[in-house]
Amino acid sequence: MTELAESLLRGLGTGSVYALLALGFVIIYKATRVISFAQPAFMLAGAVLVTYLAGPVGFWVAVPVAAVLTAGLALGVERVAVRPMVGRPAFVVAIITLGVDVAVRVVVNGFIGLDVRHVGDPWGLRTVAVPGTAIDLQQRHLAALLATAVLIAGLFAFFRYTRMGLAMRAAAYDQEAALAQGVSVGAVFALSWGLAGGLAAVAGTFAAAGASVDAALWLIALTALPVIILGGLDSLPGAVVGGLAVGTIQELTASYQQHAPWLGGNVSVISPYVLMLLVLLVRPYGLFGTREVERV
Amino acid sequence: MTIAGRRTRPRGRPELHTSYASELALFDTRGKRVAVAGLLAVALCLPFLLTDEWLQLLALCCVAAIGAIGLGLVTGYAGQVSLGHAFFLAVGAYTAAAISGDPDGRVIGFGVTNIAVWLPAAGLLAGLAGILVAPLATRLRGLYLAIVTLGLVFIGQHVFSEWSALTGGAGVGRPAATLEFFGQPIAATGPLGTRDQKLYWLMLLLLLGFALAAANLARSKVGRAFTAIRDRDIAAGVIGVNLARYKTIAFAVSSAYAGCAGALLYTITGFFDPGSFSLLLSVQYIAMVLIGGAGTISGAIAGAFFITLLPRFTRELQAWVPFLSAQPNEVPNVFQVETILYGVLLVVFLIFEPRGLFGIWVRVRNYWKTWPFSY
Numbered sequence: 323m324t325e326l327a328e329s330l331l332r333g334l335g336t337g338s339v340y341a342l343l344a345l346g347f348v349i350i351y352k353a354t355r356v357i358s359f360a361q362p363a364f365m366l367a368g369a370v371l372v373t374y375l376a377g378p379v380g381f382w383v384a385v386p387v388a389a390v391l392t393a394g395l396a397l398g399v400e401r402v403a404v405r406p407m408v409g410r411p412a413f414v415v416a417i418i419t420l421g422v423d424v425a426v427r428v429v430v431n432g433f434i435g436l437d438v439r440h441v442g443d444p445w446g447l448r449t450v451a452v453p454g455t456a457i458d459l460q461q462r463h464l465a466a467l468l469a470t471a472v473l474i475a476g477l478f479a480f481f482r483y484t485r486m487g488l489a490m491r492a493a494a495y496d497q498e499a500a501l502a503q504g505v506s507v508g509a510v511f512a513l514s515w516g517l518a519g520g521l522a523a524v525a526g527t528f529a530a531a532g533a534s535v536d537a538a539l540w541l542i543a544l545t546a547l548p549v550i551i552l553g554g555l556d557s558l559p560g561a562v563v564g565g566l567a568v569g570t571i572q573e574l575t576a577s578y579q580q581h582a583p584w585l586g587g588n589v590s591v592i593s594p595y596v597l598m599l600l601v602l603l604v605r606p607y608g609l610f611g612t613r614e615v616e617r618v
Numbered sequence: 619m620t621i622a623g624r625r626t627r628p629r630g631r632p633e634l635h636t637s638y639a640s641e642l643a644l645f646d647t648r649g650k651r652v653a654v655a656g657l658l659a660v661a662l663c664l665p666f667l668l669t670d671e672w673l674q675l676l677a678l679c680c681v682a683a684i685g686a687i688g689l690g691l692v693t694g695y696a697g698q699v700s701l702g703h704a705f706f707l708a709v710g711a712y713t714a715a716a717i718s719g720d721p722d723g724r725v726i727g728f729g730v731t732n733i734a735v736w737l738p739a740a741g742l743l744a745g746l747a748g749i750l751v752a753p754l755a756t757r758l759r760g761l762y763l764a765i766v767t768l769g770l771v772f773i774g775q776h777v778f779s780e781w782s783a784l785t786g787g788a789g790v791g792r793p794a795a796t797l798e799f800f801g802q803p804i805a806a807t808g809p810l811g812t813r814d815q816k817l818y819w820l821m822l823l824l825l826l827g828f829a830l831a832a833a834n835l836a837r838s839k840v841g842r843a844f845t846a847i848r849d850r851d852i853a854a855g856v857i858g859v860n861l862a863r864y865k866t867i868a869f870a871v872s873s874a875y876a877g878c879a880g881a882l883l884y885t886i887t888g889f890f891d892p893g894s895f896s897l898l899l900s901v902q903y904i905a906m907v908l909i910g911g912a913g914t915i916s917g918a919i920a921g922a923f924f925i926t927l928l929p930r931f932t933r934e935l936q937a938w939v940p941f942l943s944a945q946p947n948e949v950p951n952v953f954q955v956e957t958i959l960y961g962v963l964l965v966v967f968l969i970f971e972p973r974g975l976f977g978i979w980v981r982v983r984n985y986w987k988t989w990p991f992s993y
Contacts, residue, residue, distance in 0.1 A: 357761045403965050410972075412761060413699050417908060418968050420901060425961030428954045544772075544897075547765045555761070586780030595769035599754070602766060606757050614759075616852050 327457045329577040330570060335463020337569020338470035342525035343546035344553065344561035345477065346518030351555050352494040353514035356412050360399060360419040361522050362543035363426035368392040368523020369441060369530045369539060370433050376442030384442070385527050389520040396519025397512055399426070405511065431537045443531040466528040473524065474562060477517075481558075486513065494556075545572075548598035554611020564609065568594045642837050644830075661822055670814035674886060675930060677814070680821035681882045683922035684828045686906040687915055688875025693904070694912035695836055696868035697848025698755055702767030703876055703903045705774035708895035709747045710740035710877025711884055712784055714795035723793075726784050731796040733804070737881055740795075744877020745870045752866040759851070771897050778892035791891030794884035805885065817886060824882065825919070828875065833915045835871065844868055845913075905960055909967045911976025920975045925960070932956045 343361060350358045368388050375384035403422050407415045445461040452459055481487040486509075492500040493510040501507050522543070529542045549568045553560025576590035607613050635641040645651045665673055689703050717736040719727020730736065754766055779788035786792035797805040797820070804820055807813050835841050843864040846854035855861045884890040902925055910921020932952050971977050 357765070403969070406969050413764070414968055414972065416699075416761060416764065417904060418965050420904070421961040421964030421968075423961070424898075424901065425958045425965070428957045428961075432954060544768075548769060551762060551765050586776065589776065592773050592776045595772050598769055599766065602754065602758065602762070606762070 324456050325577060327455070328459070329573045331452075331457070331459050332463055333570030333573035334566055335460065335466050335569070336529075336573060337566035338463075338466045339525045339529045339542065339565075340546050340549050340569050341562045341565025342470055342473065342521045342528075343543055344549040344565045345474070345558065346521040346525075347546055347550045348553075348556065348558055348561045349514045349521075350518045351550070352558075353490060353510050354404070354415075356404070356415045356419070357547075357550075357555070358404075358419045358515070358518065359416060360396075360423045360426065361518065361546065362540035363423040363430065364392050364396055364519045364522040365526035365529070365543045366427060366535075366537075366540045367395060367430045367526075368519075369526035369535045370430050370439065371523065372441045372527045372530075373439040373535050374433075376440075381442050381444060385524060388527070389523040392523035393516040393520040395426075396515045396522075400512055400515035404515070405508070408511075427537075427540060434535060434537060439535045441527050441530045441535060443527070445531060447532050460532070462528070462531040466531070469524065469528065473521065478558075490514065545594050548594040551598050551608055552594075552601050554608030556612055557608070557610035560608060560610030568597065571597055644833055644837070658826075662819070665811060665815040665818055670812055673814040673818040675927065677818045677821040677886055678883070679923045679926040680818075680825040681879050681886070682903075682906065682926045683825050683919040684882070685876050685879030686903055686910065686918040686922040687829060687832045688872045688879065689903045690907045690910075690912065690915065690918035691832060691835070691844070691875065692868045692872035694907055694914070694918070695841060695848060696844035696865065697851075698865060698868060699760065699764040700767045700869075700872070701764050701897070701900045701904065702751070702770035702774075703872075704895040704897065704899035705767075705770045706744045706747060706873040706876035707880030707883065707899065708774055708778055708892070709873075710744040710880030711794065711890060711895075712778070713743045713877065714740040714881030715792055715884070715890075716784060718795040718798075719793070725782075725786050725792045731798040733795075733797060733799050736795050737878055740881035741874040741878045744880070745874035747877075748869040748871075748873025749866060751873075752862075752869040755869055756862040756865045768897065768900075771895070771900055775892065775895060778895065785892045788892055791889055793889055794887070795881055797885050821882065821886075824878075828878070829915055829919060832875070836915065840864065840867060848913075902960065905964050909963060909974050911974030914976045917974050917976035920979075924975060928959060928963075929956050932959060 343365065346361055346364075347357060350356065368391075371388035371391055372381075372384045375387055379387070399422055403418055404415060407418060443462065443465075445465055448461050449458040450461055450464065451457070481491055489500065489505040490510050490513065492503065492505050493507050497507050500510075525543075526539065530539060545568065546565070549564040550561055552568060553562075553564030572590045572593050575593040579585060579587075579589050582589075601609065635646075640646065645654055664676065668676070685703065685707060688706075689700065692698050692700050714736040716726045717728050717739055718731040719725060719729070721727050721729040751767070751770065755763055758766060778785045782788075782790070784792075797803070797817070804816055805813050806816075808816075810816060811819075836844070843854070843859045846857070846859050847861060847864060847868075851861060884894075906921035906925045907918055908921070909924060910919065911917025932955050935955065936952050967974055973980065
């Protein structure tokens, strides 16, 4: 029982990292109808920035600064590589972001170098006991969950109550109609990429908390892809629910995989993809995605 | 086809087609026939001019081109984005290696080293894997499909690195298929030529066969159904193209090409491990198709040669750019430049020349066609 509860809580912790990443994907998708394969690079860039900044200015300042800087990087990429492609097939733009990802990651990997880098988080692998039970909860997972909750609340408030949030919702609904109403769709594109970059940086920091930053960190960001397919490409709540679900499933598989040794070690790494395939067989547009209406 | 094309065409008017056969002919003008024959002659004579190192590289290019043509069929012609090409390459490579492997070795092997057995078997099994994936492809479209095929690469990588009885395990690997044709070893220096000369000729002839087959498929009923699906799948369904059937065919044929390419790819280097079949390999093949020119056979071949030769040229770059290092543990080094170039070239081509190398060729050709009136 304790083991089950502990893996569930661990799952929510890693799941919140996936949720943050998936939110970035979905925000970009809603604004531009494109999946940005550049998210892994932004996540790695954010985490590496934190490792450099945490020393001089401290962890708590480093994270927001890194998020802003990564958002700036994402803005630049959007302006140079993606904006010229407005109106071209989504697949072509997606492949462009794939190219951007490969190029940016090599540069970022150059800054990681050969030594192990740490984000300098205050939690490490320390645990805190849940009152009244024997369950140990890792502090970094609690922190990730709380940070994600705060960020999600902020995002939903932003989309609900601000002019720009309204503009983004309008542009996501119908770009031409939004343009006709005076919404600057270009600004919406830029902002969505900036938001996604910032979220990826925070996610990268939490993914590396208690561990180290290395070149393989970007694989975590790829796990956000089954998450968004699971939740539905254009659903913000779907991204959050999907992220938490995938995190939980992954941790449960990791805890109980010794009962199925024929699956091989590390089967938890691919469990999100298997889950995605199973869900897609039943619901081709994910759990919360809108069914595409096609006119000939 | 070409004979018919010649007969029904008035001289000196290459654009005028008076029969369906002449319109569809593969080499419809004299210029094309002469150019292709010349190119082929040069390609066949190359082993007498180049060193073995270059021949090996060109043999690799030919095999990569077979794989790229396969991906071009499903992504360029049928418009189904597949990031899972590395998985099908792996299926082919392991089928071939297992069939021709040493029965007493440390990994699975059946000891049938004849290429006439393991090459078709690799194609067949990879094609079957493609058919198994196809039901998902017929339900999903566009980016959903891209991500699902990406999942395939990860699941495949896990299976192959865990199944060490077949693959030798991660980081260890196993020997590739043996090149032998009815008792005649191909990959050995003999009276006919050195190992690399023979390898190159073999791969060139295989590429020729596969390219012709793909070109013929593309101009048949099946090929027309593919392009109809790519251009507007709903409209294609409405005019009577059986979407599920043709998407399945596209995936099966593409995977079979990938399987054959995978089987041949590692015979050149002789050894491979499950880590090779990563997402990066899929991205390289996507890059070949898109940089070469999506929806053309010659474009896929050009793209494959371009991407495969790229590392060789970036290594040459080191002589010109003094601050680049050839050591992988120093920054900046040529390996980083190479990877960045994949990404940057992909972006630059898609933004500035969406039709790829083939598009550049078309532009050059049209300039001279209308010369001196070049606009």
